[in-house]
Every structure is written in C-alpha cells, then in structure tokens.
Amino acid sequence: MKKEDRLRESKAIVNELLVDIFNRILAIEGENLKSRGVKLSMSEIHVLEAITKVKEPTMTNIAKKLGITVGSLTVSVNTLYQKGFVSRERDVEDRRKVVVGVLPKAEEVLEKHNDFHNEMINSIFNDLKIEEDELLISSLKKLSSYFINSF
Amino acid sequence: MKKEDRLRESKAIVNELLVDIFNRILAIEGENLKSRGVKLSMSEIHVLEAITKVKEPTMTNIAKKLGITVGSLTVSVNTLYQKGFVSRERDVEDRRKVVVGVLPKAEEVLEKHNDFHNEMINSIFNDLKIEEDELLISSLKKLSSYFINSF
DNA sequence: TAAAATATATTTGAAATTCAAAGTATTTGA
C-alpha cells in the first residue's frame, strides 16, 4: 500500500473512532445501568460523576466540568436532591456558592457504573492484547491531552 | 514504574479517552457548524449523514443506522423535508417503504461538516506526528472494530 | 462607605429530542 493511502486510511480510522463509536457509548452505558436496576439516566450519572471529580464542587464548577449552563444544572440537581442522591449547602466562606456532595445512595450507583467501565476496559485490553504496547499508550495519552487542551 | 502500574495507567487513559473526551465532541462539532452559518442541529446533521451512508435509505434502515426508533426519525425527517434538505418518496417496488434522499442544500452542509472533521483529524496527526506509527494505527483499527462488533 | 459592578445560583417558559403506543397502508404467506 502507498504511503499516502496508509495515511488516509489511518485518518479515516481515527475519525471513525472519534465519531461513530463514541456516539454509541452513552446508549451502551445506559442499557447496562438499567440492567443493573439503576433508575437514573446517563445525564444524571454524569452529574454525579462530575460532583466527585471536580475539586470544589460548587454549581458553577460542576456545570463547567459538564459543559452545560448553571441553570440546567440547577434543574438536574433539584431532582437528584429530591430523590436523595445529593446533599446541598451554602458555602460558609462565600454564601453565594452552593456546595454539592454525593450521598451513599449515589455512591452505590457510581460504583456500579465504575464496574461497567472497568469490565469494558479489561475486556478491550484482554481481547486486543495491548497491555505491553508502550507506543500505543503514549500516543493515546497524547491524543487524550490534545482534546483536553485544544477545546 | 512497575508493570502493574503501567497497565493501570494505560487502562485509565483509554477509559478517559472513551468517556471524558467523546462527551465533548458533539458540542465541539455543533459550535463549529454554527460558526459556519449552519442552522441545523447536530442530530439533524447525523440524520443527513446516515441517509448518505446507508445502502438503501428507507426509514427503517436509516433509523437502525442511527440507533433511534423509526417514529423519532419520522419526526426529524418531517422538519428536514419542510426545510428543504431532504427528498422523500414511496418505493415503487414496495409501497410501504419510504426512500429518503439528501438535496443540494444538505450536501452543502455535509461538506462543511466534513471539512471540519478533516481539519480536526489533520491537526491531531500533525501535532502528534503519528502518521508513521503503524502499531498505533493497527491497534486503533482493532479498537474500532471491537466496538463495532461487540455491542 | 455607599453605589455600582460582578459573581453565584434559581426559576421559568420554550425548544429539541426521543420514546412508546396506537393507527394506517401495503405486502406476504399459509
């Protein structure tokens, strides 16, 4: 195969990976959670995840992490609070801020979600036998940081 | 670094790539289209793309490609038809089927969308200098087919 | 310090997306 053709093919594969495949992951995750008896939607799961990942979990910081408006987040946190998944209190230092936290009920769900991710990743690694591929890993690391920093 | 730690790190990176990053691609694409004066939503773009990609573009085939119900697709095609982006006609062989096609107005939009994808991919390849990395490409190819076939 | 500007969050009304269920028309096959 010619060099240009290889390059073109490579680009097509990365493009496919980034677009076609990733579109399905949400649905796959959602179905998995439903099968494990979790009643929350994926977007609610994402809110819970973001709360645990962000350093100072105020409404603004969580919304930024999620890429949604603070208004949208308020709507979502309202129902999560109602259902008993999150705590919510004013910051004592700066009373404009609301600090959100996940309650045990949420941790249970997040654990299930995390289990699924681990299974998925392990299955990929086993099937593809890529654990020893240093070059792949370092390239993926670059690819990952590229997305984090570029947009 | 120990072997187990390297493995753990590798898995974390793939997980991050599959989860954190893909969540943003839709929004990134949407913003880009808006900046190019395109009035359609990403979900409408996906419908148009699916129409061009599927072999026999009937409602059922297009919906299957998209992973949505035929009812949802009908709603979307209704507005795309109204706005003059797609054609719509009964199959002469089997009059239950509706064959959908993209009109010039849609091709224009798809071209812009495609331009963006190419720019994104080219910029990744240039920055990372990975075009010669055969191993990466073959692994990504496996990763890609893994997702296509496993779910 | 008091007023103005800024920052944080909530509420509300509307739009978009999607689904499930019910309904219509056409084709298939027993």
Added chain:
DNA sequence: TCAAATACTTTGAATTTCAAATATATTTTA
C-alpha cells in the same frame, strides 16, 4: 383470500437543555 407481518406516521409524554429574568451575596470603585 385473509390474517399476520412489515413499514411508516401520528400523538402525547418525558427528558434535557437553554436563555432570560430574578434574587442574593460579594467585590470594586468613586
């Protein structure tokens, strides 16, 4: 032929999200 299967549309409801308006608290500035 006619009952079942297939292809599609319509409808009503749920979810998600946003923008704009509103409310408070804090910081800046005049």
